[in-house]
Amino acid sequence: MTTDPRYPIGKYEPQEYSNRQKDRWLYDLQQLPYLMEDAVQNLDEAHLHTPYREAGWTVNQVVHHVADSHINAMCRMKLTLTEENPSIKAYEEGLWAELNDTKVLPINVSLTLLHALHLRMYALMTAVKDEDWNRTYIHSVTGMQHTLWFLLGLYAWHGQHHVAHITSLRERMRW
Numbered sequence: 001m002t003t004d005p006r007y008p009i010g011k012y013e014p015q016e017y018s019n020r021q022k023d024r025w026l027y028d029l030q031q032l033p034y035l036m037e038d039a040v041q042n043l044d045e046a047h048l049h050t051p052y053r054e055a056g057w058t059v060n061q062v063v064h065h066v067a068d069s070h071i072n073a074m075c076r077m078k079l080t081l082t083e084e085n086p087s088i089k090a091y092e093e094g095l096w097a098e099l100n101d102t103k104v105l106p107i108n109v110s111l112t113l114l115h116a117l118h119l120r121m122y123a124l125m126t127a128v129k130d131e132d133w134n135r136t137y138i139h140s141v142t143g144m145q146h147t148l149w150f151l152l153g154l155y156a157w158h159g160q161h162h163v164a165h166i167t168s169l170r171e172r173m174r175w
Helices: 019-040 059-082 100-104 107-126 130-134 148-173
Strands: 136-139 145-147
Touching: 019 059, 019 107, 019 148, 059 100, 059 107, 059 136, 059 148, 130 148, 136 148, 145 148
Parallel strands: none
Antiparallel strands: 136 145
């Protein structure tokens, strides 16, 4: 754990492939919607519009961001599985967090989306053959090449990272 509110569980650290690590990350993907629901349970409108840190996103924006980000993750995973070293497009997550759907829709919409999306993501990723974890993609902004294995770990971490933003805020505020 870290005291930096931007990274309450630390930054993502890639791991070597192992069946044990794969099972852990797949479990994390499967459980994320439930963890997110628990993290926001019984929060009122004032709580939802509280930033998780100074100059940070509100709880509302965090929940919608995770749905947006994991939609992109699913597309990236499928592209990596079906194309040879595809270039995956980045998106302006800060600008997405300011769009109208994030402002006007309740978080339940994104929570429902996360449940459906993660069912599909889990089904997709549990069927990946061992040799396919080494399939690669190129990030369009950084130009870096990463594996599907890296992507699995990144998004398993990403969900935990944002749940911790909310649960850390709740602890600090004693909600």
